[in-house]
Amino acid sequence: MAETRQWRLTSRPTGEPSHENFDLVTVDRPDPGPGEVLVRTLYQSVDPYMRGRMRDAESYAEPWDVGDPMEAGVVGEVVESNHDGFEAGDVVTGNLLWAEHAVADGDDLRRVDPDRGPVSTALGVLGMPGVTAYFGMLDVAEPQPGDTVVVSAAAGAVGSVAGQLAGLSGARVVGTAGSDEKTSWLTDDLGFDAAINYKTTDDLSGAMAEACPDGIDVYFDNVGGPITDAVWPLLNVRSRVAVCGQIALYNATEVPTGPRKLGKLIESRARVEGLLVRDYEDRWGEALDRLSTFIREDDLHYREHVVEGFENAPNAFMGLFEGENVGKQLVQVAEYDG
Amino acid sequence: MAETRQWRLTSRPTGEPSHENFDLVTVDRPDPGPGEVLVRTLYQSVDPYMRGRMRDAESYAEPWDVGDPMEAGVVGEVVESNHDGFEAGDVVTGNLLWAEHAVADGDDLRRVDPDRGPVSTALGVLGMPGVTAYFGMLDVAEPQPGDTVVVSAAAGAVGSVAGQLAGLSGARVVGTAGSDEKTSWLTDDLGFDAAINYKTTDDLSGAMAEACPDGIDVYFDNVGGPITDAVWPLLNVRSRVAVCGQIALYNATEVPTGPRKLGKLIESRARVEGLLVRDYEDRWGEALDRLSTFIREDDLHYREHVVEGFENAPNAFMGLFEGENVGKQLVQVAEYDG
Known part of the structure; x- marks a missing residue:
C-alpha cells in the first residue's frame, strides 16, 4: 500500500514552539470514501494563528490534540475523486493536514484556477x-x-x-x-x-x-x-x-x-x-474577484516566502515568530506540473 | 458692591485630589455684559471627568489653569439678564463656574422647566x-x-x-x-x-x-x-x-x-x-424627551446625593473617588423657591 507522511503534534509548546513539539510520521496513504477526494499537497500554509491551536485552551479555533496530525491550508492536486465536483488533476484548496497526501470531503474544497495565476496564491494573496x-x-x-x-x-x-x-x-x-x-x-x-x-x-x-x-x-x-x-x-x-x-x-x-x-x-x-x-465566508468570491483584478492591473503586488520540502514545515512555522518571511510563508511540498 | 464666592484651583493634584488643591475666594459679583446673564447657582455638579481638567495635559476637555476658578455644570436662577431669551427668575442650566454667582453668554444657557420635575435633575438624570x-x-x-x-x-x-x-x-x-x-x-x-x-x-x-x-x-x-x-x-x-x-x-x-x-x-x-x-449635542432634546417620559411612567428611577453648602464642593468632588455617592452627586448652593 502506498504511504505518505504527516507532521503530528507530539507535545504542546511552552513559549516558543520548538522541534520537539513536532513529529514526522509515515502512514498508509488514506483512501477517499464516498464524496471524498484524495489530494496530493503542492503547497502547505503555515500561519501565526496555528500557535493558538497548539494550546490546550479553547480559542476561536479548536485546539489540536497531542498525537494527532495538524491541520493547514493546502493547495493540492486531486489524485482520486469520489466527488462529482472534482476529477484527478484538478487543483484545489482547503483545510487539510500537514501531510503530503490527505483526504477531504469534496464539499469542503474549492477549485483553484491555474490560469488565474500561480496556484500558490490561493494560500496567500488570493486566499x-x-x-x-x-x-x-x-x-x-x-x-x-x-x-x-x-x-x-x-x-x-x-x-x-x-x-x-x-x-x-x-x-x-x-x-x-x-x-x-x-x-x-x-x-x-x-x-x-x-x-x-x-x-x-x-x-x-x-x-x-x-x-x-x-x-x-x-x-x-x-x-x-x-x-x-x-x-x-x-x-x-x-x-x-x-x-x-x-x-x-x-x-x-x-x-x-x-x-x-x-x-x-x-x-x-x-x-x-x-x-x-x-465571518465573511459568503463574500469570499467578492474579495477574490477584486483582489485578482487589482493584481492583473498591477495595483497589488505580493511576495511569497517559499521553503522547499515537507520536512521543513515546522521550520517555516517557527520562522513566522522570528519574522523570517517577507510576504506569505509557504512550504512547497511537491512540484505543480499542470 | 455685591460679592460672591468662587472655588479656584490652587495647585494640580498628584494622585488623589486634596483640600490643598482648592481655594475658596471672595470676589466682586460680576456684571453681565451685552447678551450675558447673571446666574445665582442653585445646584452645582461635580463629575469624575473634572479630574482630567486638573491635569496639565490636553485631554478631551481643556485643562484648568492654576489660579483660575474651575468650571462646572450648574442649575441656577437668572438674577439679571441682558439676553432676549431670559429674564430674572428663569431657571437655567449651563457650564458656569464653581461659584455662587457667575455670568454666562445667554446663548450658552438652556432653560430648565421647573414643572418637568426637580430643577436639580437638569444636572443628573435629565442632564x-x-x-x-x-x-x-x-x-x-x-x-x-x-x-x-x-x-x-x-x-x-x-x-x-x-x-x-x-x-x-x-x-x-x-x-x-x-x-x-x-x-x-x-x-x-x-x-x-x-x-x-x-x-x-x-x-x-x-x-x-x-x-x-x-x-x-x-x-x-x-x-x-x-x-x-x-x-x-x-x-x-x-x-x-x-x-x-x-x-x-x-x-x-x-x-x-x-x-x-x-x-x-x-x-x-x-x-x-x-x-x-x-458628539450628540444636536440630539440632546431627543434624549431628554425620552428620559422624562420614562420617569413620568415610573420606568426610570433616580437618586441624587446632595451635599449642602457651597463650601463643601471640594468634599463632594473628592467623595466621587471614594464612591460616596448613590446616584448623582450634587452640591446644593442655594434654595430654589420658585
Missing part, C-alpha cells in the same frame, strides 16, 4: 490572508482618502495586502516591519508612504509620531504589544482599529500586560474591532 | 449624565432583548440610567457598585437582575462569571481597571463595549498597566468604542 486583509481593511477599518493608516507586520501575508488596499483607498500608509529588506519592499515596491523597522528603532513612539504627523486614523493590527503601544497615543478622533492578529503575544507564557488602553478611546471616540475572516 | 447614558447605551452599545449587559459604577449618575435603559430594552442587567446599600438599590429599586459589590468580593472574576452564565453581550464601562479585567474574558461573540469613563484610573500617578486586552477582540469579534456626550 485566507488576502481575504482577511480585504475585509479587515475595507469593511472594518474603512480608510478614507487622506487618512493616515498604520499597518503592523506590514510585510506579512495579511499586512502587505491590507496596506496596499488602504493606499488604493487614497490613504497615506505607514507600515512596521522587522528588517530593512522588508521596509524597503514596503516603500519601494508596495507604495507605502513610510515604513518603520521596529527592530532597529530605539524610540518606537518617536518614530511613529514622526511618520504620522497628522495622527492615525486607522490602525490595522497584526502584532499587538509594543507597536500597538506606540500607535495608541496618536489615535485621532473617530479613528478605527481593526484587530486582526497579535503575533507578538502568541508565545507568551504568562498573561501579557501593558499600558491600559481603553481610556484613550473616550478622548478619541475611537472604535476598536476584532475580526475573523470566517 | 449630561442621563444623556450620556442614553446615547452610550442605545447608540453605542445597542442592547438587544435577551442580551446580558454589565454596567460598572452602576449606582452612579450615568450607570444607574444606563442600566435601566438596558433593562427597558429587554436585556438582563448586571451592575457593579461599591457598597451593599448601592447593590440593594440596583436590584430592589432599579430592576437590575444582579449586582456585585466589588469591594467585598474576593473573587471578582468568579463573581462576574456567576452573575453572567451566558457571557456578556454589552459592557458599559464607567470605571476601567480590575472590573473591566473581570468582564473581558466573558465577552461574547459580537459583543459591544461602550467606554464612557475610567474613574478607577483617573488618580493614577503612573501609566496604569493591566492585562493586554486586544487579543480577546479577535476571538469575540467584539467592538469597543469610546463616547463623549458632546
